[in-house]
Each structure stands twice: as C-alpha cells, then as structure tokens.
Amino acid sequence: MPSAPEPARPHGALYPYLRPRLSLGDPLRLVLLGATGSIGLQTLDLVKRNPGRLQLAAVSCRSRVDELAAALAELEAAQPDAPRVLIAVTDANAREQAARIPGWRDRLLSGGEAGLIEAVTQSESPSCLVNALVGAAGLAPTLAGAARGLRIALANKESLVVGGELVARAVAAGGAEVLPVDSEHAAIAQCLSGRDPREVARLVVTASGGPFRTTPAPELATVTLEQVLAHPTWRMGPKITVDSATLMNKGLEVIEAHYLFGLPYDRIDVAVHPGSIVHSLVEFVDGALLAQLGTPDMRMPLQYAIAGEIHWPLATGRLDLLRMGPLVFEAPDLDRFPCLRLAREAGLAGGTAPVILNAANEIAVAALLAGRLRYVDVPGVIADTLARLPRGPVEDLPAALDADARARTEAAVQVDARAAAGH
Ligand code: NAD
Numbered sequence: 001m002p003s004a005p006e007p008a009r010p011h012g013a014l015y016p017y018l019r020p021r022l023s024l025g026d027p028l029r030l031v032l033l034g035a036t037g038s039i040g041l042q043t044l045d046l047v048k049r050n051p052g053r054l055q056l057a058a059v060s061c062r063s064r065v066d067e068l069a070a071a072l073a074e075l076e077a078a079q080p081d082a083p084r085v086l087i088a089v090t091d092a093n094a095r096e097q098a099a100r101i102p103g104w105r106d107r108l109l110s111g112g113e114a115g116l117i118e119a120v121t122q123s124e125s126p127s128c129l130v131n132a133l134v135g136a137a138g139l140a141p142t143l144a145g146a147a148r149g150l151r152i153a154l155a156n157k158e159s160l161v162v163g164g165e166l167v168a169r170a171v172a173a174g175g176a177e178v179l180p181v182d183s184e185h186a187a188i189a190q191c192l193s194g195r196d197p198r199e200v201a202r203l204v205v206t207a208s209g210g211p212f213r214t215t216p217a218p219e220l221a222t223v224t225l226e227q228v229l230a231h232p233t234w235r236m237g238p239k240i241t242v243d244s245a246t247l248m249n250k251g252l253e254v255i256e257a258h259y260l261f262g263l264p265y266d267r268i269d270v271a272v273h274p275g276s277i278v279h280s281l282v283e284f285v286d287g288a289l290l291a292q293l294g295t296p297d298m299r300m301p302l303q304y305a306i307a308g309e310i311h312w313p314l315a316t317g318r319l320d321l322l323r324m325g326p327l328v329f330e331a332p333d334l335d336r337f338p339c340l341r342l343a344r345e346a347g348l349a350g351g352t353a354p355v356i357l358n359a360a361n362e363i364a365v366a367a368l369l370a371g372r373l374r375y376v377d378v379p380g381v382i383a384d385t386l387a388r389l390p391r392g393p394v395e396d397l398p399a400a401l402d403a404d405a406r407a408r409t410e411a412a413v414q415v416d417a418r419a420a421a422g423h
C-alpha cells in the first residue's frame, strides 16, 4: 500500500472513514424530524432509556399531534430541567390543534416544510439531527443540518438518493458528519471501523427478500396490499415496507451506500439473506470478509449512529447463535424484482435519474397504499417515468426539487393510465 497521506474522504465519500467523529458535549441534544413515525418513536424510546446522555432540542410530526404530545409530556416529566423543546407540525390542521395544547403555542414553529428547517436552524445548541422523515422531503432538512455542522444520524435514505452530491458538498462545507441509521449501512460502518478505504474490495448489502422472495412470477399480478405489507422480519413504516416488497428499498440502499462509502456501483453487491441476521458485509482486498450480526431491531443501529459510532449499552433481545439456524444467502432475482435493476441503472446514470426514480417510486407506492395501483405495476410506472423525462445534472437544491416535481407529475399520469385500464 502506498505511504501517501490518507485521504479523509475518498472518492467524495460522506462517511468519515479515518476522521475522528465530532466531539460533542454531554448530553447530546437531538433535533428529531418525523418523531411519530417508526424510527421517530424508536428514537424517543432511546431518549427515555438514556436520560443523562440524550435530550431533545426540537421535534416534528406531520399530523399525529396527540401521540407527540403524550410522548413529549412523558419525557418532559422525566427531564424537568432540560431546555424547552421546539415543536414543528407540518400539516396545517394538525398545527391548529397543536396550538391549543397548553404550553405549546409559544414554541410552535412554522407549519409546512419551513417548520422542519426552523427545527434545525432555530433549536438551542443542538448536537445531532435524527432525520426520520420519509421521502425526498428529507433532503432540505439534511442540507440544513449539514450547514449547521451537526452530526446527522440519517435514517432518511432518500436524502442521499435525491441529493447525494449536494449533501456531500454541504457536509464538507459545514463541518458536519453523516452517520448511517439504515441497518445495512450501520453494519458496513461497523465493519469499516478504523479502516483505510483502500483496504476495501467490495460491499455486500444484504436483503431479506421481502414477502415475495419465493412467490412465482405469475402470482405477483394478484397479490393483495395485505400481503405486500406483511414483511417477514422487520416492522417499519408503510413506505419502506412496500419498498422492501418490490426490492426498491435495496436499490435505494445501493445508491445510499455509493454516496456514503464512496465506492463505484460495480463494487456494491446485493445478497438476499432471508433471516435478516447478517446485516451486511465488507470484503477486503485480501479476501477477508467481515459481517455484523444481530437481531432485527432498529434501535441498535439508531443508537450507534446517534452516539457517534460508540456501542452504548442497550437492553434488547440478544441473538442466540445456537438457535438461529443456518445462514442462507441467494442472488437477487432481477426479473421478478425489476425495481432493483432500475435503481442500479439510475444510480449509475447519476444526475437527475435517481431523483426521477425516487419521485416516481414515491407516487407509485402512495397509489399502491391507496389501492389504486397493483403491486406488479410499480416498476412500470417508474420505468415509463424515467423513459419520458429528460435527464440533467443536479447542481443545487432547486434543480433537485424541480426534477422531483416533474417526475411526480409524470408518474401520476402513469398511475392514472394503469388505474383507468382497470388494473
Ligand atoms: P414512517 O412513515 O413510520 O414515519 C415517517 C415520519 O415522517 C412520520 O412522523 C411522518 O409524519 C413524517 N413525514 C413523512 N413525510 C413528511 C413530510 N412530507 N413532511 C413532514 N413530515 C413527514 O417512516 P419510517 O419507517 O420511520 O421511515 C423513516 C425513514 O427511515 C425512511 O427514509 C426509511 O426508509 C428509513 N428507514 C426506516 C426503517 C424502519 O425500520 N422503519 C429502517 C431503515 C430505514
């Protein structure tokens, strides 16, 4: 290996390979966006479990104000001396309801997406942004967190799919750091701990395979929404659960891994591993393969990212090696799951291609969840949207948002055409 100085950010990687993690005082003050979602609620659970170490600086929800109020009241009773928590409620009606909650009016931020940005920029001495939003809506808050120099515990993978280059630039300029929450990327980060990127041969991102791993192709045309949502190993929010059934989630994760770890797409492989025990692997240039194993519990990777890649104690179920059974790995079937191929192609093409892919997928998933689109029609909506729109570079946030908006409009047309055809 050459003895030249080690590059801290190889190939523009977001992940701070050899750099020390930000040194942040105790307790860590969290800006938690998407507090009432699956990752959001698990973050609140971690705050409750780590009273000396974690505090809230700001929280956001879209509409589940009652749930947020209950969770916040419990935390504030347990931490009476903690500074006041700012609150953003994005939905207009829900925000009116929130303004009537005693003690909330004078700490309620703007409605809509502006409130998400204010949570990041106006909170008092925050240390870490936990971005648990779903979809491209997470990008602008990620960029705001980067500009403020925060540690970003990133669950919102769409931030990187839509604006990977923008986030990399903003993180470098703001002196921020991005640590992955996604279990696969947190596993890779643990395998890479203290490693020089030049030691790495390839990444192997594991996939559960979803509920249709063994379903024959002809049967995919008639699967129900209930079957789509029956994920075999993880309990998650609705969008990522659908993405796991189409394998689009794995496609988005390949793009996420590309930006995080700075490796080209031909060195990021996917292996279907039905048990969700091996969370991902890294192969080094000498053939050594490191893996991270554990039970499927998102609080593990979530806490690891928030803590700045330190293993704090966590009382959760332990993996019983003697009872877990054999570890099985299979190649993904790109014919039955074309979304994985589409995502790889869009990632390789770069520019607005992954923006269009992501937006079309968000529209298709929403239509599927609303009962307007069949499972089997999701890839077609995405492929046709990609085929119909021009591609370009993503120089800045407005360029990304513009491509996102155009793709949503086109994807809605594609959904309508399929709904009108009576599918
Ligand atoms: P979820 O649907 O359960 O929660 C999303 C949260 O974001 C909710 O609080 C919702 O109100 C809010 N939100 C959504 N869209 C918004 C918008 N446009 N403006 C403002 N708020 C909005 O989702 P989740 O499953 O917690 O997933 C969050 C992110 O974490 C996703 O990017 C997902 O891919 C990723 N992730 C989740 C898991 C998991 O186990 N749930 C695992 C790995 C990665």
Ligand code: MG
Residues within 6 Å of the ligand: 182, 183, 184, 253
């Ligand atoms: Mg994942």
